[in-house]
Amino acid sequence: MAHQSLYRQYRPASFKDVIGQDQVVKPLEEQIANGKVAHAYLFAGSRGLGKTSIARIFARELGTNERDIYEIDAASNNSVEDIRSLAEQIYTLPFTSTHKVYILDEAHMLSKSAWNAFLKTLEEPPAHAIFILATTELDKVPETVQSRCQVFQLKKPARAVLAKLIIEVGKKETYDVEPAAADLIAMLGDGSYRDALSVLEKALASATGKKLTRETAEHATGAPKHALVHALALALSSGDTATALATIRRVSEEGIDMQLYLTLVLEYLRQILLLRHAPELRAELAEELGEDSSKEANELAADRESKLDYGTLKVFLDAASRIRFAPIPALPLELAVLELSK
Secondary structure, X not given: OOOOOHHHHOOOOOHHHOOOOHHHHHXXXXXHHHOOOOOEEEEEOOOOOOHHHHHHHHHHHOOOXXXXXXXXXXXXXXXXXXXXXXXXXXXXXXXXXXXXXXXXXXXXXXXXXXXXXXXXXXXXXXXXXXXXXXXXXXXXXXXXXXXXXXXXXXXXXOHHHHHHHHHHHHHHOOOEEOHHHHHHHHHHHOOOHHHHHXXXXXXXXXXXXXXXXXXXXXXXXXXXXXXXXXXXXXXXXXXXHHHXXXXXXXXXXXXXXXXXXXXXXXXXXXXXXXXXXXXXXXXXHHHHHOHHHHHHHXXXXXXXXXXXXXXXXXXXXXXXXXXXXXXXXXXXXXXXXXXXXX
């Protein structure tokens, strides 16, 4: 049997499998139950949220046979001729189903003339035709098209939701994924179910035995080692400007993505301050950090001589807003360290 990627293997097969999109799933279920189905839908949201998966599930829940479900990649079928050809096909009756469902992925890629040709079809479709448009860029879909569709916005999942999914999928694959590793993978997934599972698959391929640790996940994904994050926090805590700058230089020399490193630094500083000012969150933060990192963070949080405070976090947060445009990626971090040393 051919290998199947994790995100395909664990793609939702029914509405009950869809995570965190109740604002889309519940209305669709109610429409099916009440027999009040629209002729056109528009699913919008960033990549990897399950737009096409929900479209397929909706089509199947309507009782549509696979032969009557048509998936079209609008990115490569975006001309007016393609849409005219589609318009001719929709009048053919379904093979065995009540409906013919057309799923247009990356709908925003249709050309202007294609949209104009599609409008007439949307206005007067045959009774058996249902269109589901999926897009990552809603602003590129003409208002005239949006007004003829029921528009549903899919939400990015919270990081904790992604981390939970990663642990559950790991178990199904017979791996024990440490919470700290799951949290890192969820962060790298950047709010995308598909991307998070792709990162998990990469990390599992590097796991020794059946346990995935934070260290293994860092190595497999190229994420900065926590030791480098802690080294900078430790230097900032003691006011050791030279060591802080040397740590940033080491990160740069190792070819680590500086923006990702800064994100991890910001998160670690935030966790330390939360441990100091909201000790009731200690158990929750311990899961995110892992045993060793949690111990280090608690030590910094408890240090009465530590120079880490909300001002430290603010200076590095300002650095994060500048790093995208910096000609030298390390420069915003170095400036942040120097500003704190004044």
